[in-house]
Amino acid sequence: MSNDLILPNTSRRGFLGGAAALAAGSALPLGGHALAKAPLTNTQSPYFYRFALGTAEVTVVSDGPLPLGDPGTNFVGVPKETVYGMLETNFLPKDNVVLEQNIPVVNFGDRLVMFDTGMGFSKAFGPTTGRLQKSLEEAGIKPGDVDAIVCSHAHIDHIGGICTAEGKPLFPNAQIYISQIDFDFWTDESKLNSPLKAFVEHARANLLPVRERIVFFKDQQEFLPGVQALAAPGHTAGHHIFQVASAGKSFAFLGDLTHHAILLTENPRLEFAYDSDPKQAVQSRLKLLGMLSESKTPVMSYHFAWPGFGNLAKAGDGFRYYPAPMQMLRG
Ligand SMILES: [Zn+2]
Known part of the structure; x- marks a missing residue:
């Protein structure tokens, strides 16, 4: 050309x-x-970003951007104009809210742990998702080397990358960690005739073929060395965030505690259309974002703008997200 x-x-x-x-x-x-x-x-540059956490190495890989559509119908509980106004003030489009899918893969030295897995073969949100395998390859990470997959919840954009459409596990040596509440709810056959059909189908397609490899964690449990679950119900009943620690350093992987660095963060009382229990999600958000900003714990957010790593601070009735500068590694 x-x-x-x-x-x-x-x-x-x-x-x-x-x-x-x-x-x-x-x-x-x-x-x-x-x-x-x-x-x-x-x-474009390869879709991975690497930084150090204590003695561990974190590689964020992307499953690709996920366009949600009209922000006014996805973020609710306030007049649409309020949502559009917040986006406009922050130089973001008003006609389509696009979420990233940032997947941290943490190499603790003796174990490789991946958090959430993207949309996989589902194209429910268009063709830009489903990039996980390619991003891992770009980052030099072999799927067979992944020891653990930790799932924040069982929605399609978090469990979708575990198996192929034919039910073949894509990470043949990985144990899968998820809450039992979410596993039971989203693989429930009786919901196949409900409005949740597409979500239940994709959860069943990805979780049932690896059922023997699934381990359930509990709230507050350090279920892997350096990985602790914290219950954050509301978005789904079994939604959890994770404290990830190595040699005195840590970050919190937020899953879907907040989907957007502006909308649900600066106004945490906003509600998200895909929440199972929006009121409970607001309470979890206020409690955990408050805790993380008070303790100045860095956050790794699944849906924030790439690569989703930064800090939170209290600001008025909500929180402000400060993206971290790029960290250059040696070599
Ligand atoms: Zn999500």
């Missing part, structure tokens, strides 16, 4: 043909074409 197809001559001439050309004197070739020596590449 030539540059001319991507950047029309007219705009190039418009930009460079005025003051810049005058300033450059005779730098422009005759005819006004100022082509760079290098072609446009139209490629």
